[in-house]
Amino acid sequence: MGNKSNGFALKLIITAAASILISAGCFAQTRSHAYKTKKTKMENTTGTAITLGGHAVHTVGKLPAVGTTVKDFALTGVDLSEKTFSDFKGKFVIMNIFPSVNTGVCSKSVRKFNEDAAGLKNTTVLCISKDLPFAQKQFCGAEGIENVIMLSDFRNDFGHSYGVQMADGAMRGLLSRAVIVVNPEGKIVYEQQVPEIGQEPDYAAALAAVK
Numbered sequence: 423m424g425n426k427s428n429g430f431a432l433k434l435i436i437t438a439a440a441s442i443l444i445s446a447g448c449f450a451q452t453r454s455h456a457y458k459t460k461k462t463k464m465e466n467t468t469g470t471a472i473t474l475g476g477h478a479v480h481t482v483g484k485l486p487a488v489g490t491t492v493k494d495f496a497l498t499g500v501d502l503s504e505k506t507f508s509d510f511k512g513k514f515v516i517m518n519i520f521p522s523v524n525t526g527v528c529s530k531s532v533r534k535f536n537e538d539a540a541g542l543k544n545t546t547v548l549c550i551s552k553d554l555p556f557a558q559k560q561f562c563g564a565e566g567i568e569n570v571i572m573l574s575d576f577r578n579d580f581g582h583s584y585g586v587q588m589a590d591g592a593m594r595g596l597l598s599r600a601v602i603v604v605n606p607e608g609k610i611v612y613e614q615q616v617p618e619i620g621q622e623p624d625y626a627a628a629l630a631a632v633k
Contacts, residue, residue: 511606516535535549551575
């Protein structure tokens with residue numbers, strides 16, 4: 423009789439323990455999901471609202487303001503070498519930022535800045551995306567692009583540092599379309615977060631800032 427009672431009690435303890443473990447696991451999952459949701463909302467509220475095909479998208483932050491000193495960065499060149507802003511200091515620098523060179527508007531912006539850069543003095547145009555350096559090099563070779571420098575953010579944190587990485591939407595994780603112009607003293611003199619991903623940047627305004 424005593425053995426049966428002890429066995430029954432042991433089963434109750436095991437059942438109770440299992441219930442506690444399951445509940446704890448569910449709570450942890452719920453808490454983790456809540457944290458991720460909260461983090462996304464925080465990113466969205468501190469970022470910039472843009473659109474992709476008319477649908478709302480948010481970046482993880484805001485572009486550095488005009489008049490501020492440019493942040494240094496580390497990006498990867500088509501030869502896989504690391505490039506920093508210091509490599510281009512002392513010149514006007516136009517940063518042409520976009521999602522992927524394999525899309526129509528992005529490739530058009532590279533071609534346009536490539537044409538315009540040929541006539542600019544003391545100016546470097548950096549075309550920045552998450553594309554692999556191999557794809558960027560292949561594009562430049564096929565298109566005859568020689569007047570801009572292609573840089574990849576595939577293994578760096580430029581997107582977060584400059585507030586241009588998309589936090590949601592179909593292109594989440596890629597860079598938004600933006601332009602930043604920096605003068606030879608390292609001060610930002612122009613910036614544009616293009617409001618619609620499918621829209622081209624304001625080339626004329628960016629080029630006018632180089633003076």
